[in-house]
Amino acid sequence: MNSADELDLDRAHALMMAVLDRECTDAERRELDALLATRPDLADDWSRLRRVKEVTMTMEIARPPEEVWDRYRRSALHRAERRIAWTLIAVGAGVLGATSLWLWIESWLASDLPLFVKVAMGSLMVGAALLIVSILRERWHLWTHDPYSREVER
Amino acid sequence: MRVTEGDSDAALARRVRAGGADAFGTLVERYERRASLQALGIVRSREDALDLSQEAFVRAFRARHTLDPDRPFYAWLYQILRRLCFNFLRDAKAQGRLIEPQGPDWLVAIAHGTGADPLQEAERAEARRRLAAAIDALPAHEREVLVLKEFEELKYREIADQVGIPIGTVMSRLYSARKRLADALEAHR
Structure with missing residues (x-):
């Protein structure tokens, strides 16, 4: 199939959709009729697509019972409030944690432990901090470069 | 000023931006x-769809400072919702977790009066059952657009604007x- 045929096919498919969904002009409808008259393969395609449309027009999405919505609304508002509460808790915990860490480091530096123990503990803490920063950075990168728009296949 | 049901989206959005929880409740x-x-059209599970759409509202409220009252509120919300739904599917796939779809049960027949030929009606019911299963099995990005067209009855332009893709x-x-x-319909004939 050459590129001209592909263009024709793309155009034919677009016309079929527009006519099927009644979003076409009279000229487009005539254009599709003319195409179908000369292309039996497209005519066959067209009749199959019309059959699908006929069946889908008799279907709808099942609606949840009405009582679901009251609960839904309340829960959405409570969730928004809870999110603020969690943020405040996280900020408070972060400040307290950082202060405690600082106080602990100060007392640890002032302690009379042998130098090699201090070096080993310092190395352990720096390693753990690097690890945490690395994980957080990776998470942040994933979050900001979200590939959701690449289609998710089943 | 009190929020009324007749307030436009733009008026409500302005109040939400200023932190108005009552205006947000009206938009919800x-x-x-x-x-x-x-959301159900994308993730196929009612519980997950309710949860994800609720989360979309929560995130919308949190990000209310970025809300532009002069642009359609729902289109903005849908971008958040869509992102959540596709992330949910991606994570489920990455974790090898099976999403529990409603099965084809999330699509049902539109109720009509009786009177049709029973044999013909049985054939139609069978066609619907097959089609519901086939819709359930579509790739998510195709199912999303199909649901917006067939069951939400949006115009192409509206779908394009909402999803953020060309017509x-x-x-x-x-x-x-x-x-x-x-x-799928033909395979079973």
């Missing part, structure tokens, strides 16, 4: 059904989805 009430049904892509996804559905 206005769009909760639409958001959760459209040509809307039409090609619809064609591809319907072709798969036609194949």
